[in-house]
Amino acid sequence: MSARPGTPALAAEGLGFGYPGQAVGRGLDLAIEAETVTMLLGPNGCGKTTLFRTLLGLLSPQAGRVLLRGRPLDQLPRRDVARDLAYVPQAAEGTFPFPVLDVVVMGRAPHLGLFESPGARDRARAEAALDAVGLADLAGRPFTAISGGQRQLVLVARALAQEAPILVMDEPTANLDYGNQFRVLERARGLASAGRTVVVSSHNPDHAFRFADRAVLMRGGAVAAAGAPAQVLDAAALSAAYGIPIGLRDVDLGGGRVGRVCVPGVGPA
Amino acid sequence: MRPGAPATASWVLLGLAGLAALFCLAATVGQYPLSLGDVVGALWxxxxxxxADGDTAATVMLGIRLPRLAAALLVGLALAASGATYQTVFRNPLVxxxxxxxxxxxxxxxxxxxFLSLPVVAIQGMAFVFGLAAVAVVYAMARLVRGAHDPVLVLVLAGVVIGAVMGAGISVLTYLADPYDQLPAITFWLMGSLAGVTVTDLQAAWPPVVLGLVPLFLLRWRVNLMALGEDEARALGVDTGRLRVLLVVCAxxxxxxVVAISGTxxxxxxxxxxxxxxxxxxEFSRLLxxxxxxxxxxxxxxxxxxxxxxxxxxxxxxxxAFIGAPLFLWILARARRSWR
Known part of the structure; x- marks a missing residue:
């Protein structure tokens, strides 16, 4: 996977995306830098999930193209894409009660031949991935019987077992309680620090201030603003995006660090 | 594999031994009673x-009972394996x-x-073509109305609709069939019976069953990925379109x-x-x-x-039906978790 330095890990050029007969966005340009956390924000229906499906190659672009390390995504074999790009969907319950470890082992699929079953090495990697998200003791539990937060972390572990350098996480915090939201995003942050590239969407701007290197604010299928969270997400832009007054406040995190938080329903400071 | 779960090979061997014992026991039952010793001796x-000629036990066992028992085994394993495949591929324990x-x-x-008085191989061929057409139409219908409804419900209802149309077609042919020759054959066959199974039937039935099983066995781990759903499976590098078609064709x-030899x-x-x-x-490697x-x-x-x-x-x-329906209700009540 050699690429020229400075080539974005994942990029969209003049991307038109949507479903047959229904354009969701057009002319979208986006560059995801390697080893960063990029967070997509935007109101419901702005096209985040559709954009993600297009970036993952699950939905064909209506115009423009998606580039994976500078190479057009639609010209790469599915298996090669899967070795480079992992998808962490919103955790659904699943149809069948697969043991958690079996779910994580499925992340090894792009590394196995068509007729191959995972071996001891794959199982060891899956165990290590499960351990990395702190759920090693759930290995034998049915995926259908664990909590939503645990399921989300199991899917993160599956992406780790996939060993893809780029992770695309679609609203991983959507159905999680306060503590699990933090745990999942903290894990995503840690992955970027360890050399992976994370693209994640969220409905909470505070998540961007806290965990992201870059924020992308979307409106109506287009990028309204992109850049460092503190620059892009000002009170005016957030208020316009969500249609409510939003104020920003800086809080003392201790040790001389300052964090920024959103306060909905109040004006600028 | 679950930690502490026994290795697949050991319970498969145990199961095979149990099946062999059941086979010998089943062989003792019938119009001409055979002892367990007769059965094993005749088989040997x-x-x-x-x-030798005049060896009644051997004649009954090898000529009459063996084809029938073999047909029962073949029908059972083929229907069960295709059911497991459909359920995993369509992510639906109800199909x-x-x-x-x-x-x-x-x-x-x-x-x-x-109705056209065709040979067994043609019966199989027609059964396959019509069966494949039925599942293709059901799946296409379910896809067409997807999004508006619960996909599981749509798939099941589409199956009911197509089943009813096919049933009507069967009724038409039953009505038109020659009442002395074809009608009894059709009626008996529709009720499902292994009584008329011949060695010729068996010889026609086992190759397609094996042909369907081999890809399932080879792809046994990959089949699991279909249970994740379209997007997740494709994101894991699976060519879901081709794999789904292959698995459905095999099933x-x-x-x-087997429907061609045993009826429904x-x-x-x-x-x-x-x-x-x-x-x-x-997990399909164990489930199969x-x-x-x-x-x-x-x-x-x-x-x-x-x-x-x-x-x-x-x-x-x-x-x-008398045994299966209550058994199904019992499973429904016991293992509710595997339903979600």
């Missing part, structure tokens, strides 16, 4: 070719050859062939091959995968051997009851 003489309209479609194809091939034997494709999942979990073993044992046992329960032969389809 058959294997090493020392069965089965009968519910997807495959059985009815294969039934119509077979009845058309019987339909197996179903129609319901319930097996639905309940056996549930029982197997209950015992060994949903378990469904094969349990399916074969189940139909063998039910067919033996059909032969031995009363003085006359009870069609297996009828007995099967």
């Amino acid at each position: 003489r058959g294997v090493n070719g020392t069965a 089965a050859p009968d519910i997807l309209g495959v059985s009815a479609g294969a039934g119509l194809g077979a009845v058309v062939a019987i 339909t091939l197996m179903t129609s091959a 034997v319901g319930w097996v494709g639905l309940i056996i995968p549930h029982m197997a999942r209950f015992l060994v979990g949903p 051997p378990a469904t094969l073993l349990i399916g074969a044992a189940y139909v063998l046992a039910v067919d033996t009851l059909a032969r031995g329960l009363a003085g006359i032969e009870i069609p297996i389809g009828i007995l099967n």
Whole structure:
């Protein structure tokens, strides 16, 4: 996977995306830098999930193209894409009660031949991935019987077992309680620090201030603003995006660090 | 694999031993009673070719009972394995050859062939073509109305609709059939029975079943990925379109091959995968051997009851419904978790 330095890990050029007969966005340009956390924000229906499906190659672009390390995504074999790009969907319950470890082992699929079953090495990697998200003791539990937060972390572990350098996480915090939201995003942050590239969407701007290197604010299928969270997400832009007054406040995190938080329903400071 | 779960090889061997024992027991039942010793002895003489003329036990065992028992095993394992495959591929524990309209479609194809007085191979071919057409139409219907409704419900309802249309087609042919020759054949066949199975039937049925099983066995781990759903499976590098078609064709091939010789034997494709999942979990590398073993044992046992329960032969389809329906309710109540 050699690429020229400075080539974005994942990029969209003049991307038109949507479903047959229904354009969701057009002319979208986006560059995801390697080893960063990029967070997509935007109101419901702005096209985040559709954009993600297009970036993952699950939905064909209506115009423009998606580039994976500078190479057009639609010209790469599915298996090669899967070795480079992992998808962490919103955790659904699943149809069948697969043991958690079996779910994580499925992340090894792009590394196995068509007729191959995972071996001891794959199982060891899956165990290590499960351990990395702190759920090693759930290995034998049915995926259908664990909590939503645990399921989300199991899917993160599956992406780790996939060993893809780029992770695309679609609203991983959507159905999680306060503590699990933090745990999942903290894990995503840690992955970027360890050399992976994370693209994640969220409905909470505070998540961007806290965990992201870059924020992308979307409106109506287009990028309204992109850049460092503190620059892009000002009170005016957030208020316009969500249609409510939003104020920003800086809080003392201790040790001389300052964090920024959103306060909905109040004006600028 | 679950930690602490026994290795697949060990319970498969155990299951095979159990199945062999059941096979010998089942062979003792029938119009001409044989002892367990007679059965084993006749089988042994058959294997090493020392069965002499006038050896009644060997004649009954090898000429009459063996084809019938072999047919029961084949029908059971094929229907159960195709049921497990449909359930995993369509991510729906409620689907089965009968519910997807495959059985009815294969039934119509077979009845058309019987109506035209075609040979067994043609009955199978017609059953396969009609069965595949039925499942394709059901799946296409479910996709067309997807999004507006619960996809599981749509798939099941589409299967019911197609099953009804195929059933109407069967009724038309039954109405038109020659009442002295074809009608009894069609009626008996529709009730599902292994009574008329001949060695020729068996020879026509086992190759397509094996042909369907080999890809399932080779792809056994990859089949699991289909249970994740379209997006997740593709994001893991799976060519879902091709894999789905291949698996459905394999399952339909197996179903129609046995439907052509046994008639419509319901319930097996639905309940056996549930029982197997209950015992060994949903992982397909384990689920496949378990469904094969349990399916074969189940139909063998039910067919033996059909032969031995009363003085006359009870069609297996009828007995099967009486046994299968309550069994299904019991599974439904016990293993509710595997339903979600």
